[in-house]
Amino acid sequence: MRKAVALAVLLCATQAHAQFASSIALLSDYRYRGVSLSDGQAAAQLSLSYDAPSSGGYAGAMASNVRLSREDAVQGMVYAGIARRFAHDWSWDVGVEYTQYTGHYSYRYAEVYAGVTYRHIGARLYYANDYFGLGRPALYAELNASQNLGERWYIFGHAGVLQSNGAYEDRRRNDYRAGFGLTLASFDFQLGWTTFRGSEYTGYPVAAGAGRSALVASVRYSW
Incomplete structure (x- = not known):
């Protein structure tokens, strides 16, 4: 969900109106880059965002309950960046x-x-020098897309690959997500x-009982 929110912020940042936005969400399972961060259990999330099209800047924050190594905790994330159009239906963005x-x-x-966005298709590349604070650099590349099916229905898809480098070995994981809204x-x-x-x-840490695959349902209320 976090990446869907980030893509939505990117799309909003290219519009011609500045706004604050916030939302709350309930998820049957919080999957982050394919892996459950809630141990296969339900999660609640709060998101805040702001975009200023006059400068192309945007920023936001997100908080979610998580369960790592069988311990309940809270994940907090803040971000900021800039997005600009460079051609018809095309835009780029950079951030941290x-x-x-x-x-x-x-x-x-x-x-x-x-990242770069064309209409409802967006690609991003992330780099962390110290992924999860464990002394391992990591690259994550993702592709997100959505397509409206009338006024209310839409379909979406996601594909990502995480490459984590260590002193003795390299590890890779691919994740995929598809559904409708x-x-x-x-x-x-x-x-x-x-x-x-x-x-x-x-x-x-990977949740022991969450499994590699899951059907995830969510509801989000925005204001």
């Missing part, structure tokens, strides 16, 4: 985000990213299938 987790392990790390007034409902292939251990 910082993520930290509460709890015993207190994972924390920063990432820089750059329904927008009703200020509510957005989604149902999607998500899975990952490759190494489970690329930085952060």
Whole structure:
């Protein structure tokens, strides 16, 4: 969900009106880059964002409950960047985000990213020098797309690859997500299938009982 929010912020940042926005969401499972950060359980999230098209700048924050290594915690993330159009239906953006987790392990790390968007298709590349604060650099590339099916219904898809480098070995994981959504007034409902292939251990702990694949339902209310 976090990446869907980031893509939405990117698209909003290219419009001709400045705005503050906020939302709350409930998810049946919080999947981050294919892996459950809620141990296969439900999660609640709060998101805030702001965009200023006169400068192309945008910023935001997100908080979510998580469960890592069988310990309940909170994930907090802030980000800021700039997005500009460079051709008809095309835009680029660059930015930085910082993520930290509460709890015993207190994972924390920063990432820089750059992306390009064409209509409802967006690609981004992220780099972290110290992924999850474990001394391992990592690259993550993702492709997101959506297509309207009338006024309220839409379909979406996501593909990503995470490459984590260590002193003794390199590890790679691919993740995929696809589904459909329904927008009703200020509510957005989604149902999607998500899975990952490759190494489970690329930085952060994997939920023991969550599994590699899941059907995830979510509802988001924005104001």
